[in-house]
Every structure is written in C-alpha cells, then in structure tokens.
Amino acid sequence: MLRQYELVEKVKTYDPDADEAALNRAYVYTVQKHGTQKRASGDPYFSHPIEVAGLMTDLQLDQETIITALLHDTVEDTLATIDDIEQHFGPEVARLVDGVTKLSKIEAMPENERAAENLRKFLLAMSEDIRVLLVKLADRLHNMRTLHFIKKPEKRQRIARETMDIYAPLAERVGMYEYMREMQALAFRELEPEAYTTITKRLEQLRSQDGGQVDAIALRIKQCLAEAGLKVEVMGREKHPYSIWLKMSERHVSFEQVTDIMAFRVITDSETDCYRALGVLHTTWQFLPGRFKDYISTPKTNGYRSLHTSLMYENSMRVEVQIRTREMHRRNEFGLAAHWAYKQHDKADGQVGWLRDLIEIVDASHDAEELLEHTRMAIYQDRIFAFTPKGALFQLPKGATSVDFAFAVHTDLGLATVGAKINGRHMPLRTPLDNGDVVEIIKGTNAEPQLSWLGFVVTGKARAAIRRSVRMKERAEVASIGEKLFDEIAARVPARIGKKAIKVALERLEMEEPEDLMFAIGAAKLSDREVMEALVPGCTADLEEDEEWPSRERVISIRGLTPGVAFELATCCHPVPGDRIVGIRRKGETVLVHAIDCLELANGVDTDWLDLSWGKRSQGAVGRLGVTLYDRPGTLAEMAGIFAQNKANVTSLLQTQLDHPFTSYEIAAEVQDLAHLTRILSALRASDAVAQAERM
Known part of the structure; x- marks a missing residue:
C-alpha cells in the first residue's frame, strides 16, 4: 500500500502544480472515514481506495481523479455524504465521487435490477465525465486482484461474471487493453478454474x-x-x-x-x-x-x-x-x-460515439432486463466496417444488418428506414453486412420500425430504439382508447368536466399529463370509480361496490400485449375467456385474437404470432352457437328461456335453415367465459325442444 508521501510524490513527478494539501487531506479523510473497517483479506479497508489511487497515478491522471479514487467508497461504505465531499473537496470531486458511488436505495432490489440501476447511474455519470469510468475500472481491477479472499463461491462467481460481461468489454471500448486483459484473466480463473x-x-x-x-x-x-x-x-x-x-x-x-x-x-x-x-x-x-x-x-x-x-x-x-x-x-x-494525461478536461474528446449510443440505450430501455441486454450488446467486441455512399465509416458488431447500420448513423434514420442498398443492390433488411460494404439507407415518409426487426438486429442501440418506438405507438393506441372511455366516465359525473377539473384530478392521482390519465384508463390501471372520485370527490358514495356501469358492461382484457393495446376478438372463431388464445399481428392492423384451434390461423404463417392469455377483467365476450330446434310450437320460447335462466344476453338470432321437422339458427350470446358457454350448451342439449346444439 502506498504511503501518504509516496502517493503525493508520484503525482508531483508528472504534475508539479498539483495541490499537495488537497491530496494529503483526501488521504487522511479516507483513512479516518473507513477507520477500522476490514476487507475480506483482513487488510484495512482504506488500503483499497489508496491502491486504486495508485493505479490512477500510474496513468498520470489529474489530481481530481486521484482524490476521487481515494474517496470513491466513502459515501457508500461510511457515514460521509456527497455534501460532505463537496464541502471539503469542491463540486467537481463531489460530482465524480457521486458518479462512481452505487445507489444506496437499490439494495432491496432483485439482483438483476440492482445491477441494472448501478449500470444506468454509472453510464449517465460517465457520459458527463469519462474520469468516472477510469476510476471505476481501476476499482474493479483491484477488487478482482483480491477476489480470491471472498469466502462465498456464489459471490465470487457473480463478481467475476459481471466483470467479464460489463467491465472488461468497457475497458476494451475505451482502449485500456492492459486492464481488459488482466480483468479477463482473473475472471476466467474464477469462472472456468479447470480450463x-x-x-x-x-x-x-x-x-x-x-x-x-x-x-x-x-x-x-x-x-x-x-x-x-x-x-x-x-x-x-x-x-x-x-x-x-x-x-x-x-x-x-x-x-x-x-x-x-x-x-x-x-x-x-x-x-x-x-x-x-x-x-x-x-x-x-x-x-x-x-x-x-x-x-x-x-x-x-x-x-x-x-x-x-x-x-x-x-x-x-x-x-x-x-x-x-x-x-x-x-x-x-x-x-x-x-x-x-495530455488533454485534460476536454470533454468532447472523451465523449466517443459509442458512449453516446450507450446513453441513448439508457434512455430507451424499459426495464432492468432490457438495459443489461442492450448494454452488453453495445460493448462487446468483434467489429466490422461499413461505409455510407459518401464514405463515412461506421463500426458494427459482426452479423449487423442494414437496420443496425441505419441506427448507427442516426436514430432518426433508423426509425425512417424502409429499405437498403448494399454495394448498389437492393437487399433484404435482414442481410448481414460484410467488411467494406457500402450501405445506402432508403427512407420512407410514414415509415415506422417493425416488431419483426427484433428478430435480426444485433446492436443494442437498434434493439432499444425499436422497442421504444413500438411501445410509444402502443401507448398512443391505449391512450386513444382511454380518451373514449374517459368521455363515458365524465358523462356520469354530476358536474361539467373542463380542463381545470382534469388538472386537479391529475394532481390527486399524482400524474403529470392528461395523456398519463388516458393511458391509465385505457390500460385498466384505474377503475371508473377511481377516476370519478378524482374528478369530483364523493360523487360515488351512493353507488354499490359491485354495481355495473351501463356503458362499460363489456370489458375484455388480454395478457401478453402491452397493457391495453388495441385488439379485436376474431369473428371467425369468437374466442371467449377460458379458450387458449393467440394473437396475430400484421403491419398497420389491430391485433386479432384467435382461439388456438381456429382454422384461420393457417393463413397467418407470415405474421407475428403473440402468446396471449385472458386478463382478470374479462366479461361480456360473444359466443356463437348453432342450434337446431324441433319445428313445433313453443320450442323457440323454450330455447330463449334457457338463455335467460343462464343469464346470457342474446345479441343476434338468425334462422339459417327450415327443413321440416327441424329449424336451424345461428345465435350470438354474451357469456362470461368458456365454463358459462359450456353450461348453456349442456342445458340446450338436455332440452326436449333441441335436436342439436354446437359451438360454432
């Protein structure tokens, strides 16, 4: 471990103007704050930040980076706060320390979410100042050098895997090959000991x-x-x-x-x-x-x-x-x-293109799994080179396609892509690019990313942007449904609802924009009663808890789609809750929900298939039945009585055949679920008035 004077002397050899007093204060501060804390090796804990600072001096980095290295664990592992750091060492050091510090609020999260939140905060801080990354890489390298002291094998494995998946590739992407090679070697020893x-x-x-x-x-x-x-x-x-x-x-x-x-x-x-x-x-x-x-x-x-x-x-x-x-x-x-070391504080020089891509991924990723997936895709190696028609060079992962290339040039270009020429020839968008290809992207005025692109894009930036675009489109569809439902709800409120009432309702519901409210209604995240109470408090006091809303009797929710996304129940098979269902999605069309055994599914082999299930709020589905009655007085009334006894509303009745002594009908009836429909069929088949009853 470097002594205090040794660390200061190392900095002064390459930076004679460094603030010796600040370096001494930081050294003493970290020793005092970490106090009697011990590492797994039994060494004093403060030996770790001092060794990290030593690694930074080997790279001849500026004094702010050295001080950040000395203090990087004080906020996470001691009673020190960012405000304390700023008071003693200034705002720049405080900002850098905060960038390296893990979020204390995420300890209760699942492991993957905790890792994702750490990575999200780290990448955002790194985008502001690349020195955050340099300290973090040195911190991880020293932790890997002492990994063998950790007793729990599962913890060693987790740290080694995280190092191999995230930090070694990051070191490669900023050109720190010495760090990358040592991290890989140490992680490899832990992950594959026999090899x-x-x-x-x-x-x-x-x-x-x-x-x-x-x-x-x-x-x-x-x-x-x-x-x-x-x-x-x-x-x-x-x-x-x-x-x-x-x-x-x-x-x-x-x-x-x-x-x-x-x-x-x-x-x-x-x-x-x-x-x-x-x-x-x-x-x-x-x-x-x-x-x-x-x-x-x-x-x-x-x-x-x-x-x-x-x-x-x-x-x-x-x-x-x-x-x-x-x-x-x-x-x-x-x-x-x-x-x-030669161009300090030149933010633009360190803000390389791939780092900007990572920040776009942070903004576009929906959850922890997406963030980790997209980031790993963005920082892995094995690159190819492709050119625009004007000669601009872009590096992409092996297996990248024209869509990946379009998003690499600019996110807006990727979103507007409808086709591509590779070396002057029109080629499918899924075609993998080779080294030296010249790629010309063809744009469309009303183009939008297709969900099917996720089947072949390989860059994290493209995948994140496509998913975000699809989510935004689906959110808009849900909000549109919510607007129509809101009008129905507002009509039942004993007051005229204007902009002011909506603004107050948003405050009560802790929402920011009217679109958030419409989305929540369309996605069934708010009940009618909750919306009415937000608009006019107390207006639902006289309503029974289970009272049905006349204009909202038929509610169907489907799991497996973005909540509340526009869909229709297929009229060829009329699925009802309880049926196994799948969704068929074609470009520019609403999702069609089919029963799994529907014969029409054979015509959807070239479309996106979605694995779906029924949500809890599903009632009022329409079941279609074919019923053959004996042609004699009273049989039609008896059949109607069966539907009434089973509380099924008949919405249409069509006579399809009259062949004495039988009359056939096609009937559409609202049912609660498959079990309800089955009870109706059983009752019809047990009736002396019915010759035959089948579900159509």
Whole structure:
C-alpha cells in the first residue's frame, strides 16, 4: 500500500502544480472515514481506495481523479455524504465521487435490477465525465486482484461474471487493453478454474520445452528489420489463458491446434516506418491471407491504431505481429486514460460515439432486463466496417444488418428506414453486412420500425430504439382508447368536466399529463370509480361496490400485449375467456385474437404470432352457437328461456335453415367465459325442444 508521501510524490513527478494539501487531506479523510473497517483479506479497508489511487497515478491522471479514487467508497461504505465531499473537496470531486458511488436505495432490489440501476447511474455519470469510468475500472481491477479472499463461491462467481460481461468489454471500448486483459484473466480463473489450470500448465510445459523460442523469434524479427535500415523495438509474449481458451471455443479445436499462441509487437519511430516494417516482414515470411488488418488508416472506435498481420514462421509456425509507433503503443495500452494525461478536461474528446449510443440505450430501455441486454450488446467486441455512399465509416458488431447500420448513423434514420442498398443492390433488411460494404439507407415518409426487426438486429442501440418506438405507438393506441372511455366516465359525473377539473384530478392521482390519465384508463390501471372520485370527490358514495356501469358492461382484457393495446376478438372463431388464445399481428392492423384451434390461423404463417392469455377483467365476450330446434310450437320460447335462466344476453338470432321437422339458427350470446358457454350448451342439449346444439 502506498504511503501518504509516496502517493503525493508520484503525482508531483508528472504534475508539479498539483495541490499537495488537497491530496494529503483526501488521504487522511479516507483513512479516518473507513477507520477500522476490514476487507475480506483482513487488510484495512482504506488500503483499497489508496491502491486504486495508485493505479490512477500510474496513468498520470489529474489530481481530481486521484482524490476521487481515494474517496470513491466513502459515501457508500461510511457515514460521509456527497455534501460532505463537496464541502471539503469542491463540486467537481463531489460530482465524480457521486458518479462512481452505487445507489444506496437499490439494495432491496432483485439482483438483476440492482445491477441494472448501478449500470444506468454509472453510464449517465460517465457520459458527463469519462474520469468516472477510469476510476471505476481501476476499482474493479483491484477488487478482482483480491477476489480470491471472498469466502462465498456464489459471490465470487457473480463478481467475476459481471466483470467479464460489463467491465472488461468497457475497458476494451475505451482502449485500456492492459486492464481488459488482466480483468479477463482473473475472471476466467474464477469462472472456468479447470480450463484455466489446464491451459496454464500447458503454457508452462511449452515454455520449458521451447528453450527461449519467443525471445529467439523476437530477435530474428528485429535483425530482419535492422538489415532493412529500420530501428525498432520487438517484444514477444504468449497470449494469456483466456485468449487461448476463447480461440479454442470459437474454432472448436484443442490446445495443440491453436497455432498462433505467440504474439509479437514491433515498435517504430514513425507511421511511415510501420508500413515499411510490414513490407519487410511480408517479403521475408509468408503472411496468412485474411489475417491482415490496418487499424492505422482505419482506427477502432476506441482510437486503437496498429497494423496486425499473421506470418508463417519456420517449421509452419504461425505468429501474430502487431506494428505500431511508440505513441500508438501508449495510447493502445491505456486508451482514453493515456490521452487524458495530455488533454485534460476536454470533454468532447472523451465523449466517443459509442458512449453516446450507450446513453441513448439508457434512455430507451424499459426495464432492468432490457438495459443489461442492450448494454452488453453495445460493448462487446468483434467489429466490422461499413461505409455510407459518401464514405463515412461506421463500426458494427459482426452479423449487423442494414437496420443496425441505419441506427448507427442516426436514430432518426433508423426509425425512417424502409429499405437498403448494399454495394448498389437492393437487399433484404435482414442481410448481414460484410467488411467494406457500402450501405445506402432508403427512407420512407410514414415509415415506422417493425416488431419483426427484433428478430435480426444485433446492436443494442437498434434493439432499444425499436422497442421504444413500438411501445410509444402502443401507448398512443391505449391512450386513444382511454380518451373514449374517459368521455363515458365524465358523462356520469354530476358536474361539467373542463380542463381545470382534469388538472386537479391529475394532481390527486399524482400524474403529470392528461395523456398519463388516458393511458391509465385505457390500460385498466384505474377503475371508473377511481377516476370519478378524482374528478369530483364523493360523487360515488351512493353507488354499490359491485354495481355495473351501463356503458362499460363489456370489458375484455388480454395478457401478453402491452397493457391495453388495441385488439379485436376474431369473428371467425369468437374466442371467449377460458379458450387458449393467440394473437396475430400484421403491419398497420389491430391485433386479432384467435382461439388456438381456429382454422384461420393457417393463413397467418407470415405474421407475428403473440402468446396471449385472458386478463382478470374479462366479461361480456360473444359466443356463437348453432342450434337446431324441433319445428313445433313453443320450442323457440323454450330455447330463449334457457338463455335467460343462464343469464346470457342474446345479441343476434338468425334462422339459417327450415327443413321440416327441424329449424336451424345461428345465435350470438354474451357469456362470461368458456365454463358459462359450456353450461348453456349442456342445458340446450338436455332440452326436449333441441335436436342439436354446437359451438360454432
């Protein structure tokens, strides 16, 4: 653990103007606040924030970041507050500490919701200042280094999985590859202990058998380049166990079949020398087609720049070579953190495009599951490059489609997409893009995202925007239904309802906009009685609790749709509550609800099928029956009596056939549910007046 004077001296070596007194105060503050708290390792708790601050000094970050690192756990784990931090260290440090601090109110949430809320707050704070991310990554890295001290295996597994899913990819996306590799290695050791041990032992065996082969190849590469007049540094290393395991998993091969275990870095003086070195290596050894990547002319989203190639070395050995300048190397290993040391407080420089996409995802995500899903999709690696017709470059995940590309260019373009040309040819929107494709998006004036797009888009930004658009459309439909129902409710209130009454009702219901009220009514979140009481308190006092509302007798609710979304019961099968049901949705049409055994479903194979069920507020469904009566006086009256005895309202009666001595009718009757309809059929079949009764 760094002593107080050692930490201050490290900062002063690269920032002579740093406020020594503020650094000393922060060091003492964290020691005092954490006091006798212990970590799982038995070390004093304050050793953790001090080590995190040390990691920040290694990156030569500004004093505000160092102080934030020292204080980052005080609000979460001690009695200190953000106001205390601001009073002692100023508003900038308080804002940064707040960005790193977890929300104390979310401890009672389910695990996935707690993780999602932490991530939501963290991403929003990170969008304001990238230093929040730098401190958080250092915090997670040090926690991973001490993970083995935690006794509960399930807790170690959870932390390791979260690190692998969220923090290691985030480190990669800001170019902090050293952090990414160490996080992955430590998480891999916890998540796959057997694989980690096996691969580590195999690497040790290779190391003992090769007689310094890595150093020998590095020296041979350096000599080859020196003979061509290039002054370079060459470093060789084995790939770490997680990287090897990933290749084994992706290629479905054994350890022996992973041929490019060794990787070498060639460090040059200039960008020109990078390309000269590449030419020398390609003329000396055969390079492997398809394995060359030029990230100098086309940098990665995180600013990573380097030339990558794979060579067939002696004895058919494959080796990977990365060629870069010294400045590229520093930037590549520590990414935005390295850049921050030279351009402090330049928010625009750190506000990279993918980060803006993440913030859009935070805004668009509906719940915890969506947020975690979309964020993971947004920060994972494996990218391709595609161009607009004007030559603008966009990086996307492998498997991305034209729809993903449209949303990457701009959310509004994605929302207006109706078609696409790939390399000048009209192609289906679901077509995966390849490296170097030129994509032209075709817009429509009245276009809107389709729910079916969720079946093939791969970016979190596209998925979040599509879901949000669909939800907004469905909300508008529900609110429209609510407006009609509101008019019926208002007509029963003993007062004239104007804008003022609605405004007061919103306050009573703790709502902000009239649209919120209409949506709540349409989605059956408010009863008629609740709405009436909000409009005119006391006006329902004389009503019985179970009194039926004349204009609202027929209420059908369906589960499986966005609450209250517009739907119709199919007239081909007339489903009633109790039937197993599915929904059919075609573009621009209302959802049609069918009984599962309806023959018309065979015509809906190219539509969206929705798995539905009946809601609690379902009454007044219409059942259709075919009834054949004996053709004699009184039989029709007897049939009508059966419906009346079973409290079923007949809404239509159609004579379809007169074939003495029988008369056939088609009858539509309002029923409560399938059981009610079945009782009516049983009563009809038991009657001497009825020859046959079937549900149609």
